[in-house]
Amino acid sequence: MLPNIRIGNEVVGASFCPDDGHVNPLRLLRALHRGFLRLGGQYRSCCEVVNISHEYHRFTAETSGGNFTAPKIVLAAGHGISTLAPMVGLRVPIRPQRGQVLITERIEARLNLPITDVRQTDEGGLQFGTTEEDIGFNDGTTLIDTSRIARRAVQFFPQLASVRLVRNWGCVRVLTPDKCAIYDESESHPGAFVATSHSGVTLAAANAYRAAEWIADGVTPPDFGTFSARRFDVPAAA
């Protein structure tokens, strides 16, 4: 299955899922922006939302770059949601979790499948990692994890030993208690929606099509109720 690379002697087995894939997040982000603009959307940067008010079925987002008013508002602000959600009566339990990733120089295409902890992008760079660390909003890196991640990649594929790292980074995930997405509409402020998940890249198609239709049409698709944050409410003991 991996004809272009030698697998290390320490690898004793592997599992395969035909649905696994790799999406280049930089290209995806650009594609989403272009699609959004082509449909007539306006993108305003440097507009931090500091308050959301609700009057006559209209929401006003007060931002550092002016106020914006609309009949619907979607909170898709990653960890910013924790501050914004209470303003529209939503409860969105999310927590930070750090992941560290290593990036190598670009080399010829050798990995035709994405593998947990070792992927090659279409541009030729390899990405190794990651970690799952519950240490708040610290997005630094540690030498011990960097070397462990690199060692693991070389155990998988010994030929990678001579490939040079060009950077490593840490970043904070947005995690819900069950790690699955939250798609919800406020009960007290109808028209206010939240969409958040880890794996927003994998779920991009669901976000761009299913979730976007749900928000635009206001009709909850049959299987969508499962994603409400109400699933985390513990029923009162009888």
Add this chain to the structure above:
Amino acid sequence: MFRRLHDAAKIAIEFEGRILQVAPHETVAAALLADGAEHTRTTPVTGAPRAPYCMMGVCFDCLMEIDGIPNRQACMTRVQDGMKVRRQDGVRRLEP
């Protein structure tokens, strides 16, 4: 096109088999530009010729094979006496 500001004592490096006299404080990229090198690599996708661009480590247009190690940033590498420098020709191959 480029001129050195000061004359300094020179050391020797080898660029594509040719001996160049360069100043010891220079980066490989600066030394080659001062020598009038036209291109220092070709791109992996189209094979277009490229030369150092940002001179500060961010654009990766200066990749070269330096002392046998491919894909090194010539603008981030100081020259050393006897250094052997070659163009990075397309994408880096992995050893068999």
